[in-house]
Amino acid sequence: MIEIRKLSKWYGDTAVLRDCDLSIRKGEVVVVCGPSGSGKSTLLQCINGLEPFQQGDVVVDGIHVARAGRALPRLRARLGMVFQRFELFPHLDVMDNLCLAQRRVLGRTQGASEDKARVLLDRVGLSEHAGKYPAQLSGGQQQRVAIARALCMDPICMLFDEPTSALDPEMIGEVLEVMNQLAADGMTMVVVTHEMGFAHRIAHRVVFMDGGRILEDTETAAFFSAPQTERARLFLSRILSH
Amino acid sequence: MDGFDFAVIRDSLPFVWQGFLFSAGLTLFATICGLAFGTLLALARLSGHIWLSLPATVYVNAMRSIPLVMVILWFFLALPLLTGKPVGAERSAFVTFAAFEAAYFSEILRAGILGIPRGQLQAAQALGLAPMQTFRYIVGPQAIRPMLPILLTQVIVLFQDTSLVYAIGAKDMLKAAEISGKNYNRPVEMYVFIGLLYFVICFGLSRLARGWSRGRFAA
Amino acid sequence: MGYDWDFGFLVSRVKNGDETYLDWLLQGLFWTLCVALSAWLIALAIGIVVGSARTLRSRWVAGLAEAWVELLRNVPLLVQLLLGYFVVPELLPRELGLWVKQDMPPALTAIICLGLFTSARIAEQTRAGIEGLPAGQRQAALALGLTTTACYVIVLLPQALRRIMPTLTSEFMNIIKNSSVAFAIGVLELTFQARQMQEDSEHGLETYLVVTLLYVACALTANRGMAWIERRTRIPGYLGSSR
Structure with missing residues (x-):
């Protein structure tokens, strides 16, 4: 449903995304994690064209985001997005x-x-x-x-951009509960989050990013039991020790 | 309109230069006197003594709620009555702008002083500094930096406002251009020229103020 | 200072005519309000559009909007007014220029010039208001599929304009004060009447006092009016208002 191929993006000279490949199928729940500044949120915002990118392709439901032009608002309307700071009007x-x-x-x-x-x-x-x-x-x-x-x-897919990180701890549960329900109903979801408990229970796959690159893209169980890269192992040990 | 006559502009330059000197002199004088008087007004308003702050507040608010043209007319009419002898348009303009700008400068200064955290005042008092010492060594130096670009912007506005001495016929830059335009019967050229001149001067100064504030705050 | 204050002259007739000085004064008040209010509408309409344009991603549009603001901000209002009155008719096609010179009321020139001048100031305030909003507001609106125009009209501007109500209020009071410059092209507003009455009646101080008080009254009314709008449009629980 969502195909990301060789996606790269720069701000001036600094690369924020480098050669990212990712595909998301209908009904899948994918958690994207990684240290702050690793490009997770930017990756998410490239999916619905909120952030322009210089190289690569993002294809949503058969439509090229970069070339959508006037069809972009229509495309965005089919992708639900949830922001860190809520952004209600x-x-x-x-x-x-x-x-x-x-x-x-x-x-x-x-x-x-x-x-x-x-x-x-x-x-x-x-x-x-x-x-x-x-x-x-x-x-x-x-x-x-x-x-x-x-x-x-x-929406055909929901994008979550750190939906719980601006919340007081006692309120995180109620939001995650809604997201659990949504996943159980079969919604396609891409979730940028630090909530590893949620990832462990709900996600089908976990994507680990660092320095603008996708370093891991594996089954949830495999990611938590045996991360392939040293950096993911370090990240997990830090976050789980809290 | 039959062609744009650049020769008129060249021929009138010496006359317009005289007008410019008046406008610039008026701006400079009003800035210096306005800042001095404005500082006193700001301090009076912040003093906490009702018999100092009330008259200052009334003065500032009155000046700020009356159109500048009316203030110019007021002074031009009232100054001769007060002094008992005729006062020329030019001299009247100098007094008017000093008095008028003081009100605006005092508001900028007051905001700058109020922007200093209360903790700084308390710390100075705890060290035993007298109120004037506190102002001179602690509050003043801290308040002045962020204020400078705002003050410069106000000076640019002031320079533009000096054109309003038109109302009493004082010979500033605009009036000089207008007279030249009438003499040579080429008003269009002269108005366009004077508009450009104001733009170049004010735009240049505003760029300076912007660069200045960037440099200052970056440091 | 031995000055004989006498406000009774207001109801006496002017030197060459049937009107009283009070008639002149009321006429002045009418034209001041007419010029200021009409110019305010122009200034708001153009200012909001130009201010919004300055926050667009398109370099071209934003640059054009910036040029507009800089041009109108760096030339004195009086000079703009004289340019509009003496120069613009010469640049128009012959027929139109002739009509403007002979038949167009100078008040219209004043309204347009004052409106454009103030539009640059409102544009700057609008821009500041929009830039002061959280960046996520724009993203959220776009993510829902709104077009850029809808995003501004429905989401960004309603918030930005509420935020800049205090500066808009002082700008509204400014436009009343600035309308006084219109005397220079012969608009019969308060300042024009003040000068005329001062010369005609030899009661200059009384005249100026009354005219000044009228200006202050207009400014205060404008201030109260804007405060009323500000209260009416306040959002529960938002921007400092109590829950």
């Missing part, structure tokens, strides 16, 4: 946050988008909060709304 209440793109991008009616929004708010356990503004919600609640907002668009 603070000037709109929860219901409007959920309905905005449904109406503007998918052309749904107000009624249809509100029905859809209610179903998904219920799914993330926030039905009573439809009329509130983002700043009136806790971080965990905001992130669940953000997930619901992305799901409203009926």
Whole structure:
């Protein structure tokens, strides 16, 4: 469903991505991990064209992202994205946050988008909060709304960019619970995260990045029991010792 | 319009130069006097004594809520009444701009001083420094650096504002150009020329202010 | 200072005409408000577009917007006004130029010039407002499939404009003050009337006092009006307002 081939990207002289290859099949849950600054988030943002890249190909559902042009907004609408800092629109209440793109991008009616929004708010356990503004919600609640907002668009795949790293520890659980449910329902997911417990339980594959390169791309069990590279071993031992 | 006559611009240069000297002199004078008076106003407002801060506050807010053209007209009318003898447009302009700009400079200075963390004041007091010493050795030197580009920007605005002495007929750069335009019957050339001249001067100074603030803050 | 204050002159007739000085004053107030408010609409419309353009990724568009701002910011308003009044008609096609010179009211020239001048300042504030937003807001809007235009209109500008309400308020007060420059091309606004009344009546100080108070009253009204809008558009729980 997503094919990344020989993807490279530079900021001026510094390479942030080097020759990355990755393919994601329908229904797969792939966790991308690695030290900070390794290019994980950039890789994710290249998938829906938020970041331009200089070399290589990103193909989503048969469409070349770099050459999508005017079709890019439509393509993005089919990929749900969840951000580290939630990025709900603070000037709109929860219901409007959920309905905005449904109406503007998918052309749904107000009624249809509100029905859809209610179903998904219920799914993330926030039905009573439809009329509130983002700043009136806790971080965990905001992130669940953000997930619901992305799901409203009926995405073919969900991209998560460190969805729990801006959260207080006691709120991480509620967000991961929603993501577990999503994976169980068969959603295709690419998750950039440091939550190794989540990766261990849910992911089909783990991708390890460092210095802009993909160093490992293996079955979850294999990654945790016997990482192939020294750097991945070091990373795991550091993160698991906490 | 039959062709653009560059000769007019060349011929009027000496006259426009005189006007420029007036505009630049007015800007310089208003900057120096305005800064001095503005510092006093800022200190008065920050002094905490009501009989110092209240008049200063009223003065600053009054100046800032009246159009500059009206202030220029006010001084031109009131100065001769106060001094009892005629005051020329040029001299009136000097007094007006010093008084007017002081209000704006004082606001910049006050913001700069208020930007110093309270801990610095407490530390200075804990060391036993007197209020004036605190200002001179601790607050002043710290406040001045980030303020410099803002002050320079205000000076550029001031230079542009000096064109408003038009209202009382003082012979600044704009007026000189206008008179030349009338004398040679080529107003279009002269207005375009003076517009360009203002742009070159102000744009150049603003680039300087920008480079200055970058260099300062990078250091 | 032995000056005889006398505000009674306001209701007396002007030297050559049937009007009273009060009529002149009210006419002045009308034109000041007319010029300032019309120019404000132009300034807002152009300023928001140009300010947004400066934050676009396209170098070409952003550069053009920057040139607009620098050009209008580095020439005195009065000079721009005189250029608009004396030079622009010469550059237009002959017929149009003739019409502008003979039939177009000078107030229209003043409105356009003041509007363009202020648009550069509003553009700078709009840009600062947009750049002050978290970068993720733009990304989130685009990731949902919104086009760049929709992203600005629905997501970025509503937030940015709320953030810059305090500077917009002072800009609104500025435009009322700056409209006084229109006297130079013969617009019959307050400053023009003040000069005219001062010469005609020999009650200069009273005239200036009344005109000054009218300006202050306009500025205060503008300030209250903007504060009202700011309250009406406040978002619960956001930007310092209480929950």
